[in-house]
Amino acid sequence: MYAGDMKDKIQNSRLTLQDVSLSFGTMPVLQNLSLSVNSGEFAVIVGPSGCGKTTILNLLSGHIQPGSGAIHREGVIRTVYQKDGLFPWLTVSQNISMGLRSVSDAQQREEELQSLFELIHLEDFKNHYPHELSGGMRQRVELARALAGNSDILLMDEPFSALDYQTRLRMRYELVRLLEKRPRTVIFVTHDIEEAAQLADRVLVLSKRPATILKELEITASKPRGLTDGEVVKAMKEILEELGILREIVV
Numbered sequence: 001m002y003a004g005d006m007k008d009k010i011q012n013s014r015l016t017l018q019d020v021s022l023s024f025g026t027m028p029v030l031q032n033l034s035l036s037v038n039s040g041e042f043a044v045i046v047g048p049s050g051c052g053k054t055t056i057l058n059l060l061s062g063h064i065q066p067g068s069g070a071i072h073r074e075g076v077i078r079t080v081y082q083k084d085g086l087f088p089w090l091t092v093s094q095n096i097s098m099g100l101r102s103v104s105d106a107q108q109r110e111e112e113l114q115s116l117f118e119l120i121h122l123e124d125f126k127n128h129y130p131h132e133l134s135g136g137m138r139q140r141v142e143l144a145r146a147l148a149g150n151s152d153i154l155l156m157d158e159p160f161s162a163l164d165y166q167t168r169l170r171m172r173y174e175l176v177r178l179l180e181k182r183p184r185t186v187i188f189v190t191h192d193i194e195e196a197a198q199l200a201d202r203v204l205v206l207s208k209r210p211a212t213i214l215k216e217l218e219i220t221a222s223k224p225r226g227l228t229d230g231e232v233v234k235a236m237k238e239i240l241e242e243l244g245i246l247r248e249i250v251v
């Protein structure tokens with residue numbers, strides 16, 4: 001699937017959890033949780049540590065099954081995690097090609113690979129191995145692999161949290177730029193309130209475990225958003241308030 005067709009195809013990528021409950025042993029992690037992510041939407045999930053954010057992504061990807069409730073998914077899902085998911089024994093080019101296995105035509109695969117390299121500006125590193133790249137470069141390769149071929153939905157679990165602050169800021173802009181070229185439906189988990197406010201169309205603020213949605217915050221400002229843009233600062237304040245963090249710091 002190529003950029004031109006993507007806007008149409010993305011119309012069909014929806015994700016829904018309906019009344020989902022899940023326990024690990026006797027510990028309830030999710031209780032009657034419902035949420036829905038629209039085609040082309042960038043939804044960010046924030047919430048206290050251990051409240052069930054990764055569990056929600058695992059349910060959405062189909063890695064685990066709910067105890068009760070329904071999950072509805074339409075579209076090809078790719079995941080990007082915090083931990084470097086590249087195969088260390090494969091070159092950058094071979095790693096990205098893993099995302100192109102469904103493209104059967106060799107020439108089409110080669111063209112797509114070339115276009116992905118141009119997109120992430122790493123043409124000179126095709127034959128390098130992951131350990132020869134910086135952390136930010138490795139995450140760009142991860143993004144290229146996730147955006148390769150016919151994916152529709154990206155599930156991203158704290159993808160930038162292992163990077164230094166400046167690289168994280170750059171990666172936010174990079175992600176916005178890449179999604180402009182290759183639109184996807186995104187569900188993005190983060191602890192970083194700035195990141196949420198700069199990237200999200202909608203922020204879902206979760207409660208402590210068992211997680212419920214405390215607040216849904218729509219952010220309509222155009223992207224890329226600056227860190228000190230009015231809407232970004234306002235959203236950060238609202239998220240912090242909802243999480244009870246602003247109150248704790250002030251007290």
Ligand SMILES: Nc1ncnc2c1ncn2[C@@H]1O[C@H](COP(=O)(O)OP(=O)(O)OP(=O)(O)O)[C@@H](O)[C@H]1O
Pocket residue numbers: 024025029047048049050051052053054055056209
């Ligand atoms: N496979 C599992 N078996 C047992 N317990 C689990 C399993 N996976 C997660 N848990 C527990 O479920 C709860 C939710 O975990 P989860 O990883 O979804 O939280 P999280 O919100 O993503 O946390 P963090 O923000 O710290 O990454 C935690 O208490 C965790 O210990």
